[in-house]
Amino acid sequence: MKETLSYQAYLKSPYKSIKHSTYFAVYDDLFARYRGKEITFVEIGVLGGGSLFMWREFLGPKARIIGIDLNPNAKKWEAEGFDIFIGSQSDKQFWQDFVKKVGKVDVVLDDGGHTYEQQIITTEMLLDSINDQGMLVVEDTHTSYMDGFGSRRYSFIEYVKCLIDKMNQRFSELNTTASDRRVWSIQTYESFVAFHIRRSASDLVSESTDNGGTDDAAMDYRYFDHDAVKSIDGLARKFNFLKYIPGARWLGAKAKNYVIVQKSKRKLKKYFSSDS
Numbered sequence: 556m557k558e559t560l561s562y563q564a565y566l567k568s569p570y571k572s573i574k575h576s577t578y579f580a581v582y583d584d585l586f587a588r589y590r591g592k593e594i595t596f597v598e599i600g601v602l603g604g605g606s607l608f609m610w611r612e613f614l615g616p617k618a619r620i621i622g623i624d625l626n627p628n629a630k631k632w633e634a635e636g637f638d639i640f641i642g643s644q645s646d647k648q649f650w651q652d653f654v655k656k657v658g659k660v661d662v663v664l665d666d667g668g669h670t671y672e673q674q675i676i677t678t679e680m681l682l683d684s685i686n687d688q689g690m691l692v693v694e695d696t697h698t699s700y701m702d703g704f705g706s707r708r709y710s711f712i713e714y715v716k717c718l719i720d721k722m723n724q725r726f727s728e729l730n731t732t733a734s735d736r737r738v739w740s741i742q743t744y745e746s747f748v749a750f751h752i753r754r755s756a757s758d759l760v761s762e763s764t765d766n767g768g769t770d771d772a773a774m775d776y777r778y779f780d781h782d783a784v785k786s787i788d789g790l791a792r793k794f795n796f797l798k799y800i801p802g803a804r805w806l807g808a809k810a811k812n813y814v815i816v817q818k819s820k821r822k823l824k825k826y827f828s829s830d831s
């Protein structure tokens with residue numbers, strides 16, 4: 556912790572800020588790339604102003620730092636050169652007005668109220684307003700496992716899992732209408748989720764490519780360590796002539812899938828229990 560640049564900046568802030576020891580490595584990992592750059596950095600949750608000064612120290616004088624809080628007292632930090640917006644992060648209209656006024660930003664760090672509603676509405680309202688190579692980072696995501704922040708069924712982490720599913724729907728062989736192209740990559744840490752924006756990558760149409768090299772006709776050994784599937788494949792080769800019977804291929808594929816599913820269920824179940 557002590558060796559991180561963000562921790563050094565935290566110590567230099569003249570005003571109080573309270574942060575967990577594990578957070579500084581995450582800040583360095585995500586935000587070091589923006590140091591010394593002319594970026595717009597938005598922090599939701601100002602409280603005593605300590606973190607605004609920390610970010611100025613960490614990012615350097617070229618960064619425009621915007622603080623957002625529901626508490627109107629936060630407005631006083633404008634006298635120190637920060638831009639302050641007063642409003643609720645769970646209010647869609649607040650975000651529409653904010654985006655109209657500020658335009659696209661590079662980084663958003665959500666350290667606001669930490670309820671699922673606040674985290675999800677903020678993410679939904681801002682994902683399209685982050686510049687390319689930018690990111691939206693939600694802090695204190697452990698509230699998804701705690702009481703007092705909303706319905707756990709609709710927790711922020713459950714929402715993130717849903718977004719991961721939608722991101723993967725971009726793959727060519729799936730590509731359903733449920734796919735989502737707003738985020739290129741979702742990175743998780745203890746207590747943090749970072750949504751990385753790179754539109755040239757997330758807008759790219761997924762399709763199979765071929766490098767044009769010589770085809771060695773190599774065999775795929777995916778199920779060669781699976782006796783039951785190997786036997787089914789052996790039978791399929793033996794009774795290949797049956798493939799002309801209507802439904803025979805379909806039945807073969809179903810049988811193969813059934814044994815694959817049963818074996819993987821037995822072997823993998825333990826990894827899906829929260830106490831494994």
Ligand SMILES: C[S@@+](CC[C@H](N)C(=O)[O-])C[C@H]1O[C@@H](n2cnc3c(N)ncnc32)[C@H](O)[C@@H]1O
Pocket residue numbers: 571572573574598599600601602603604605606623624625626642643644645666667668669673
């Ligand atoms: C955890 S504190 C921020 C701490 C500060 N970032 C730091 O590191 O020192 C959370 C802040 O979020 C603000 N907040 C709570 N609910 C909010 C909402 N709905 N919209 C905007 N700000 C909110 C609170 O007023 C409080 O100042």
